[in-house]
């Protein structure tokens with residue numbers, strides 16, 4: 001039986017190294033990040049207040065929220081700098097024939 005929680009998102013070339021992009025996947029607001037050509041997926045909304053993280057800044061494995069400067073590690077989802085305290089949910093990414101998929105299950 002096919003895994004129905006895996007959805008195609010984009011071509012891997014749509015997110016260059018060091019960049020990030022937000023996508024609505026199966027009703028979820030997600031952020032895809034390219035860190036050293038490995039792709040990570042986290043929730044796009046900051047856990048501190050309602051600010052979309054795609055407006056922030058990705059430096060290495062860390063994303064900084066544009067509203068209050070809270071930071072998260074996009075590999076683990078862990079909040080690393082206050083006022084962010086609650087971790088982001090992470091999602092598994094899959095690459096198949098240069099297409100990027102996310103498992104939202």
Ligand code: FES
Pocket residue numbers: 046047048049050051065066067068069070071083084
């Ligand atoms: S809304 Fe992101 S740190 Fe406050």
